[in-house]
Amino acid sequence: MHPERGRGDVIPNPMKPKNEGCYHLITSDKDDSIQTHLILIVSTCKYKLSEEEFVKPIVEIVRECGFSYEIKRYRERIDTDYSKVIVCGTALMDLDYLRYVDKFEWLKDYDGEVLGICAGYQIIAKVFDNDLVECKKIGVYEFEVVKDNPLIGKGTWKAYFLHRYALKDVKNLECLAMQKDEVCMFKVVGREFYGVSFHPEVLNREIVVNFLHIS
Amino acid sequence: MRVCVLYSGGKDSNLALLKANEEFEVSCLLSLKPKSEESVLFHYPNVDLVYLQSRALEIPLIAERCGDDEFSGLKALKSGLIRAKSEYGVEGVVSGAIKSVYQATRFQRVCDELNLWCFNPLWLRDEVSILKEIVERDFEVIFTRVAGLDRRFLGRRIDLKVVEELERIKSYVNPAGEGGEFETLVLDMPLFKKKIRILESRVVEGKFDATLIVERAELV
Incomplete structure (x- = not known):
């Protein structure tokens, strides 16, 4: 298997034009409507070197779970023919994605499942009219899951945080977990869209695995 | 972007360097040199080989002495990064960290304090x-x-x-x-x-x- 190509039954089609700037794009020569288990992984990294750190670990989990995937970058146009979407995090200094939140307006009409990690959490929050507040957090902290959800059980857990902004209050979102006064996990009301302000790939891989298995 | 690579001379820091070089200008290497007797016995001669590696790479090296304790290590790291910023104008730092959350947290905090981009291209790699x-x-x-x-x-x-x-x-x-x-x-x-x-x-x-x-x- 090509190291950057998703496994499964997605076959590259050399005749199909590649989207500019999408260096990991995998296209299918099959009818798009049958790509029921194709996961879209969105990179929010300004620099490719950051993708090794914030996107590749997510790709590894998706691969291990046996799903096919495509990777696109935050500035690209995104189609919505995917069963699930994971919007990854990026470096602490990287705030470029916040200039492109309008590129994620498609989320409002998307009917699949979405997991936003760190920068992805911030993007989902903003698309659904929430205001981020400055809240720098670096390192491992305990958080409390306060509401039943399909990603992680109720109780106290530890997670690795690396962010400058987060939510203290929510609008159109249900708070699922708190880290002190920070809403560190939410669900968009009426959707299967989840946001986590921490990096589950580090200490809470089960969150990503459980998300991939939501049906 | 100009970057500094945290360099020990081993496989991980060299692989991180190779990856960093594919996207950025690697302006300098930073090596922390233990000065305790135990470190001298077990690491000192090979730590000195980073000078030779730096020559082989034709990339300048900043070497900072440090003790074995965490405080001394962080102080040396910070001092070296301040030099990397002022002498080579670096805006980012690259490390070969793989799994240590403890190490990553401290490294991220120092980079944040110095307003530097932090890159860990081997992070969580198998x-x-x-x-x-x-x-x-x-x-x-x-x-x-x-x-x-x-x-x-x-x-x-x-x-x-x-x-x-x-x-x-x-x-x-x-x-x-x-x-x-x-x-x-x-x-x-x-x-x-x-x-x-x-x-x-x-x-x-x-x-x-x-x-x-x-x-x-x-x-x-």
């Missing part, structure tokens, strides 16, 4: 895949210290056969040496303009470990 990548990318790497790993590995070059051996025992030995099971020295890699040849070495045997100390080496 250890065996790192070993395979250094072999595939033509690194010449030898084991310079083994602890909890068979002493016959000492001085041996990491090739696919070694990777397979480490993969077989990975349930009790971390294949990347993250638990201190081994340390490595890079003698050659794609960015080296010259390779390192060891002229004289000796082995220091401990109760639970063995170290290959390079006494003399040259660039060829």
Whole structure:
């Protein structure tokens, strides 16, 4: 298997034009409507070197779970023919994605499942009219899951945080977990869209695995 | 962007350097040099080889002395990064950290304090895949210290056969040496303009470990 190509039954089609700037794009020569288990992984990294750190670990989990995937970058146009979407995090200094939140307006009409990690959490929050507040957090902290959800059980857990902004209050979102006064996990009301302000790939891989298995 | 690479001379920092070089200008290397007696005994001669590696790479080296405790290490790291910023105008730092959340947290905090981008291109990588990548990318790497790993590995070059051996025992030995099971020295890699040849070495045997100390080496 090509190291950057998703496994499964997605076959590259050399005749199909590649989207500019999408260096990991995998296209299918099959009818798009049958790509029921194709996961879209969105990179929010300004620099490719950051993708090794914030996107590749997510790709590894998706691969291990046996799903096919495509990777696109935050500035690209995104189609919505995917069963699930994971919007990854990026470096602490990287705030470029916040200039492109309008590129994620498609989320409002998307009917699949979405997991936003760190920068992805911030993007989902903003698309659904929430205001981020400055809240720098670096390192491992305990958080409390306060509401039943399909990603992680109720109780106290530890997670690795690396962010400058987060939510203290929510609008159109249900708070699922708190880290002190920070809403560190939410669900968009009426959707299967989840946001986590921490990096589950580090200490809470089960969150990503459980998300991939939501049906 | 100009970046500084945290450089120990082993396989991970060299692989991180190679990846950083694909996107950024690597302006300098930063190496922390332990000064305790124990460190002198086990690491000092090989730590000094970073000067030779820096010459092989033709990339300037900033070497900072530090003690064994965390405070001293962080102080040296910060001092070295301040020099990297002022002398070479770096805006980012690259490390070869793989799994240590403790190490990553402290590194991220220092970078944040100094307003530097922080890159960890090997973060959470599967250890065996790192070993395979250094072999595939033509690194010449030898084991310079083994602890909890068979002493016959000492001085041996990491090739696919070694990777397979480490993969077989990975349930009790971390294949990347993250638990201190081994340390490595890079003698050659794609960015080296010259390779390192060891002229004289000796082995220091401990109760639970063995170290290959390079006494003399040259660039060829």
